[in-house]
Amino acid sequence: MELVKWLNEDGTLTGQYELPSDxxxxxxxxxxxxxxxxxxKMYKMQRQGRMALVAPLSGQEAIQVASALVLKETDWIAPSYRDSVATMLHGVPLETIIRYFKGYSDGNEIPENVNVLPIQIIIAAQLLHAVGIGLASKIKKEDVKTITFFGDGATSQGDFHEALNFASVYQVPVIFICQNNQYAISTPVHKQMNTETIAEKANAYNMAYEYVDGNDVLACYDVMKRAYEKANEGPVLVEAVTYRQGPHTTSDDPKKYRQQQEEMNWAEKDPIVRLQRFLLQKGLWDEQFESRIEKTVSEEIEEAVLAVENTPAPTLAEMLHHVYEDVPLVIQEQIDALGGA
Ligand SMILES: Cc1ncc(C[n+]2csc(CCOP(=O)(O)OP(=O)(O)O)c2C)c(N)n1
Ligand SMILES: [Mg+2]
Incomplete structure (x- = not known):
């Protein structure tokens, strides 16, 4: 299967393409x-004891940015724990993301007007939720599409196959985006599947598919635009081949299961460096542009972190809120034992 790739590692184009606007x-x-x-920043804050646990996404920005940029506000995202770049672009406030990874349950409260589901930790469960949204929008005849992100490891779960099968039987407008970052924690892809690609699994469900260099934002954008159109007819499976540059989470040490040489090889394919080289050649990148972004984002981060750290942490008992709508005695007793709500 041929990988869709527009940008070489040195920032030159692999062919002639109709490029997006400057x-x-x-x-x-x-x-x-x-x-x-x-x-x-979140990684460092976790190391300083200011966050509970973080699942770094560095290296996977291209497919997430490209996916979010093709969506309309009314479309939905069903994310996993490593998809904050996409969910923020679709409207989830940075503060909410920070609160989530600090371990505050209200970090799962997505603003009413933002069509993003709470972060899913159960591997592949969000695919079923995406199919549910897709089926509902189809029944209601709404012009809405749903995208869902998951990893290579998620394709070994029953939920993945159930979701694809159901989506295919009912022809729902869902785009399944697999970020193949080469590992499910310490398990490399080749140890958990006997197919060459994940994209080809779409054949089993008679679904459309795309196979793309997930570190090439131009190719990802092209593929996602095509997938978005194809989703008018039924579900699409997209495999974005990428690499998790950091650990699985801040509790993981990748040195135990992968070689430094491999990390260095993938660093050469970094999606940001690659686009920067391309923009430089086109005269669209300079130091000023870079420092303007750095300044704006630093200020945004500073403000969000301050806002979160200046709000009191939730009480212990709050973790028992929302377990049931009507609090049963057994939960009330625990709430009382933790000092009351
Ligand atoms: C149903 C289920 N089984 C096991 C876990 C533990 N777990 C958390 S992340 C993970 C690996 C997932 O790998 P992948 O799908 O490739 O996503 P990535 O973390 O690489 O983004 C596992 C097994 C879980 N959260 N849910
Ligand atoms: Mg993975």
Whole structure:
């Protein structure tokens, strides 16, 4: 299967393409850079004991930015824990993301007008939710599409196959986006599947598919625009081949299961560096542009972190809120034991 790839690692094009506008190219760069800066700040904060646990996404910005940029406000995202670049672009406030990774349950409260589901930790469960939204929009004859993100490991779950099968039987407008970042924690892709690609699994469900260099934002944008159109007819599976540059989470040490040489090889394919080289050649990138982004994003981060850290942490008992609508005695007793709500 041929990988869709527009940008070489040195920033030159692999062929002749109809490029997005200069403004769009700069937006793609700025949003990827913003994602990288936020990710790196949250990682450091976790190390300083200011966050509970973080699942870094550095390296995976291109497919997330490209996907979010093709969506309309009325479309939905069903995300996993490593998709904040996409969800923020679709309207989830940075403050909410920070609260989530601090371990505050209200970090799961998505504003009413933002069509993003709460972060899903159960591997592949969000695919079923996406199919549910897709089926509902189809029944209601709404012009709405749903995208859902998941990892390579998620394709070994029953939920993945159930979701694709159901989506295909009912021809729902859902785009399944697999970020193949090469590992499910410490398990490399080749140890958990016997197919060469994930994209080809679409054949089993008679679904459309795309196979793309997930570190090439131009190719990802092209593929996502096509997938978005195809979703008018039925579901689409997109495999974006990428790499998680950091650990699985802040509780993981990737040195135990992958070689430094491999990390260095993938660093050469970094999506931000690649687009920066391309923009430089086109005269669209300079130091000023870079420092403007850095300044704006630093201020945004500073403000969000301050806002979160200046609000009191939730009480212990609050973790028992929302377990049931009507609180049963057994939960009330625990709430009381934790000092009351
Ligand atoms: C149903 C289920 N089983 C196991 C886990 C533990 N777990 C958390 S992340 C993860 C690996 C997922 O890998 P992948 O789907 O490739 O996503 P990535 O973390 O690489 O983005 C596992 C097994 C879980 N959260 N849910
Ligand atoms: Mg993975």
């Amino acid at each position: 403004e769009m190219l700069k937006t793609m760069y700025a949003e990827m850079k913003r994602g990288r800066m936020i990710d790196s």
